[in-house]
Amino acid sequence: MPQPFSFELTTERYRAFGLDPVNVWEDGRLHRVLAGQEVAIGEAPGGVRIAPDDRVLAAPVQRLLGAGFDLVSFAAFAATEDPVLARLVAALPGLRPSLAPDPWEALVTSITAQQVSLRAALAIRARLVEAYGVRHDRAYAFPTRAQVAAADSDDLRALGFSARKADYAVALARAPLDLDGLAALPDDEIKAALVALPGIGEWTADWFLARHLGRPDAWPAGDLALRKAVSAYYFGGDDLSIDETRTFGARFGPHRNLAAHTLLVGLRRVSP
DNA sequence: TACCAGGTAAAAA
DNA sequence: TTTTTACATGGT
Numbered sequence: 001m002p003q004p005f006s007f008e009l010t011t012e013r014y015r016a017f018g019l020d021p022v023n024v025w026e027d028g029r030l031h032r033v034l035a036g037q038e039v040a041i042g043e044a045p046g047g048v049r050i051a052p053d054d055r056v057l058a059a060p061v062q063r064l065l066g067a068g069f070d071l072v073s074f075a076a077f078a079a080t081e082d083p084v085l086a087r088l089v090a091a092l093p094g095l096r097p098s099l100a101p102d103p104w105e106a107l108v109t110s111i112t113a114q115q116v117s118l119r120a121a122l123a124i125r126a127r128l129v130e131a132y133g134v135r136h137d138r139a140y141a142f143p144t145r146a147q148v149a150a151a152d153s154d155d156l157r158a159l160g161f162s163a164r165k166a167d168y169a170v171a172l173a174r175a176p177l178d179l180d181g182l183a184a185l186p187d188d189e190i191k192a193a194l195v196a197l198p199g200i201g202e203w204t205a206d207w208f209l210a211r212h213l214g215r216p217d218a219w220p221a222g223d224l225a226l227r228k229a230v231s232a233y234y235f236g237g238d239d240l241s242i243d244e245t246r247t248f249g250a251r252f253g254p255h256r257n258l259a260a261h262t263l264l265v266g267l268r269r270v271s272p
Numbered sequence: 273t274a275c276c277a278g279g280t281a282a283a284a285a
Numbered sequence: 286t287t288t289t290t291a292c293a294t295g296g297t
Binding site: 119121165198203223225 | 276279
């Protein structure tokens with residue numbers, strides 16, 4: 001892994017919101033299915049150890065752990081431009097945003113998380129995974145797009161989806177859109193393509209850029225937790241509107257994704 | 273028991 | 286055009 005890197009901080013989100021059958025945390029290792037097989041990712045001096053030891057898996061694991069982010073430039077930016085952010089960066093050394101490996105998984109996960117707490121979202125998503133996903137060893141493969149396309153909206157409602165979220169997920173599964181192909185487009189075109197789908201608004205599209213594609217300047221201004229974090233660290237706890245949060249984010253360009261992630265983890269880990 | 277939680281779309285004003 | 290409302294679940 002490129003340095004700096006903290007395995008503990010980067011994997012924090014896999015332990016923060018409850019049990020996840022897709023990203024299984026057990027005995028200090030993250031188990032999940034990548035490229036059709038289950039891997040166990042554990043800490044090693046200066047990086048990670050992957051089991052089974054397979055060079056083919058090294059690239060997707062690095063991507064999963066946010067290896068593509070330029071933490072050196074970000075830390076230099078924070079140190080010179082923003083004392084508040086600099087304090088958080090210093091308190092969270094080596095924190096990288098982990099990325100959802102698959103665009104379909106990223107979008108369905110976000111749909112489940114719309115409006116509700118991440119714990120509630122995870123509980124519902126877990127039922128979807130256990131109903132439609134395939135279990136490998138300790139981790140489930142996320143249900144495929146074809147599996148959900150073949151399902152009924154009522155099937156998803158039975159798992160705790162609202163009627164509308166069930167419709168969104170099935171419609172996404174059946175939509176004639178090449179989700180992998182989105183990666184070739186610039187941020188604004190990806191957002192336009194996604195927001196055109198039912199149930200995908202700006203928040204979901206922004207998180208797709210941030211936590212699936214790892215785009216450096218993604219900034220989910222509509223995110224309630226991000227608004228709370230900006231409020232807590234910069235405005236003494238006074239509420240911010242979505243527009244105010246979007247405007248405020250300009251100060252973090254071109255590192256808005258790392259800034260957002262740092263603020264969100266900061267909210268859980270570093271007192272304002 | 274209420275109320276809030278890492279939104280979205282449609283109805284109402 | 287802007288504001289209000291329904292949505293379904295889990296945690297407190």
